[in-house]
Amino acid sequence: xxxxxxxxxxxxxxxxxxxxxxxNIRPDIVLINFCSNDWLPTEDPYGNLRQxxxxxxxxxxxxxxxxxxxxxxxxxxxxxxxxxxxxxxWSTFWKLKENKxxxxxxxxxxxxxxxxxxxxVMRKNKTSLIYLFIPDxxxxxxxxxxxxxxxxxxxxxxxxxxxxSDQLIEIDKIREEYNEKxxxxxxxxxxxxxxxxxxxxxxxxxxEAYNPIE
Numbered sequence: 303x304x305x306x307x308x309x310x311x312x313x314x315x316x317x318x319x320x321x322x323x324x325x326n327i328r329p330d331i332v333l334i335n336f337c338s339n340d341w342l343p344t345e346d347p348y349g350n351l352r353q354x355x356x357x358x359x360x361x362x363x364x365x366x367x368x369x370x371x372x373x374x375x376x377x378x379x380x381x382x383x384x385x386x387x388x389x390x391x392w393s394t395f396w397k398l399k400e401n402k403x404x405x406x407x408x409x410x411x412x413x414x415x416x417x418x419x420x421x422x423v424m425r426k427n428k429t430s431l432i433y434l435f436i437p438d439x440x441x442x443x444x445x446x447x448x449x450x451x452x453x454x455x456x457x458x459x460x461x462x463x464x465x466x467s468d469q470l471i472e473i474d475k476i477r478e479e480y481n482e483k484x485x486x487x488x489x490x491x492x493x494x495x496x497x498x499x500x501x502x503x504x505x506x507x508x509x510e511a512y513n514p515i516e
Contacts (some may be wrong), residue, residue, distance in 0.1 A: 307335070310345030314358055317416035325423060331430045332420075336452065338438045338445040341412045342395055352391050356382060362411055369415070370407075377407040399444075409448065414455050421461050433463040 306324060308315070316334060324332070343351050359382045363375060370378065381404065384394050398404050417433070424431045433456065438445050449467050456463050 304329070310343055311340075312343045313340045313413050313416045315343055316340075317420050320420055321423065325427065328427050329429055331432060332424060333432050333434055335434045335436050336449075337436065338441075338448065341399075341408065342391060352385065355391060356385050359385065359411065362415065370410075374407050374410065377404055378411065380404070381408065381411075406451075409451060413448075413452060417452075417456070417461065418459055421459060431461060433461065435463060435465045435467040437467055 304327070306319065308319065311319065313336075320332070342355065359378060362370070363378045363382065381398060384398060385391060387394065395408070399408060421431050433452075435449055435453070438449075446467075449465075453463060453465065455461075
């Protein structure tokens with residue numbers, strides 16, 4: 303068993319990592335976790351996140367392929383223009399994702415396309431790809447919709463997956479209950495703790511206490 307997980311990698315980076323370091327090993331099985339922030343890298347140590355993202359999108363746009371419709375290609379051009387601006391990449395992404403006509407294209411190019419490309423290579427190498435949908439640290443309606451859409455995509459592409467994403471549902475119910483009782487104060491506190499990087503640790507400790515892993 304080889305652990306090749308890298309903190310902060312996006313789905314596209316996982317594809318590149320697989321093609322560069324794993325494909326020649328020809329493993330029997332590859333397990334990949336899907337997190338709700340896998341759309342883009344969450345780490346940018348070399349300050350090249352923007353250019354990597356733009357280069358990839360331009361490469362996809364330049365492909366002579368029927369994978370993208372005419373309307374989707376127009377959306378890709380718009381996405382590239384926005385990502386090429388001065389605003390931070392993640393800030394740009396969240397604004398684009400709010401657009402209901404743009405969100406499916408973002409999902410297709412940033413998530414579905416790299417997954418499909420990895421799956422195709424693995425089939426040729428007789429490697430089994432299994433995606434693991436793990437519990438979301440900050441679950442919300444949008445993230446659940448993304449998971450549902452990806453699972454539908456994987457069914458169409460005959461990609462195996464295991465869904466653990468509902469394992470924190472009881473904790474979510476407790477949080478929602480306390481939030482209602484506090485007239486929304488709990489969510490405001492969570493937003494503040496998230497900004498300063500504490501809530502992720504707090505939530506993990508709370509999860510252990512509430513439902514310890516066997």
